[in-house]
Amino acid sequence: QVQLVESGGGLVQAGGSLRLSCAASGRTFSSYGMGWFRQAPGKEREFVAGINWSGDSTGYADPVKGRFTITRDNAKNTVFLQMNSLKPEDTTVYYCAVGLANYYDTRVRNAYYWGQGTQVTVSS
Numbered sequence: 001q002v003q004l005v006e007s008g009g010g011l012v013q014a015g016g017s018l019r020l021s022c023a024a025s026g027r028t029f030s031s032y033g034m035g036w037f038r039q040a041p042g043k044e045r046e047f048v049a050g051i052n053w054s055g056d057s058t059g060y061a062d063p064v065k066g067r068f069t070i071t072r073d074n075a076k077n078t079v080f081l082q083m084n085s086l087k088p089e090d091t092t093v094y095y096c097a098v099g100l101a102n103y104y105d106t107r108v109r110n111a112y113y114w115g116q117g118t119q120v121t122v123s124s
Contacts, residue, residue, distance in 0.1 A: 002026035002113055004096050009118030012086055016122070020081040022096030022115055030074035033104035035111070036081045038120075040092040048094070049081060050104025059104060063089070086122045093117040 008020040020036070035050035049070040051058045058070050069082040079096055095118075097111035105111070 004098065004113055004115035006094065006096050006115040006118040009094065009120045011121045011123065014086060014088055014122055014124050016086050017082070017084045018086065018120060020083065020094055020096075020118060020120075022079045022081075024077040024079075024098065024113075029077055029098050031102055033099050033101055034072060034079040035097050035099070035104050035106070036070060036079075036094055037097055037108060037111070038090075038092045038094045039117075045095070045108045047106040047108070050106060051079065052104055053102040057103065059106065061106075083120070086120075088122045088124045091120060091122045093119050 003025045004022055006022045031053050033052050036048040037045050038048050039045040047061050049060045051070045051072050055072050067085045072079045096115040098113040099105045099110050100112050
């Protein structure tokens with residue numbers, strides 16, 4: 001059974017940092033693109049950051065460019081999201097996802113596996 005388990009969320013003051021982790025089990029995802037998405041209450045899930053299978057290609061949504069960094073450790077079947085200079089508007093639930101291609105995909109509908117989400121709250 002495939003599982004993606006996120007961790008690292010929590011409460012932080014504006015300007016602070018958090019590092020999210022997503023550990024995959026049940027199969028190896030080293031050949032697939034992975035990504036982070038987020039969804040606020042009443043809003044659609046949106047792309048945050050993505051990384052290709054080898055880690056040498058990454059992409060970010062405009063609101064997080066220059067502040068967030070996505071990396072992966074294929075040996076540990078894990079993807080990370082380093083979040084710096086956090087803002088109150090970053091407050092929401094963050095989800096990791098895996099697609100079926102070796103590149104990352106920004107489209108929610110093309111994610112095949114999802115984690116359960118981790119809450120990030122940034123206080124002003």
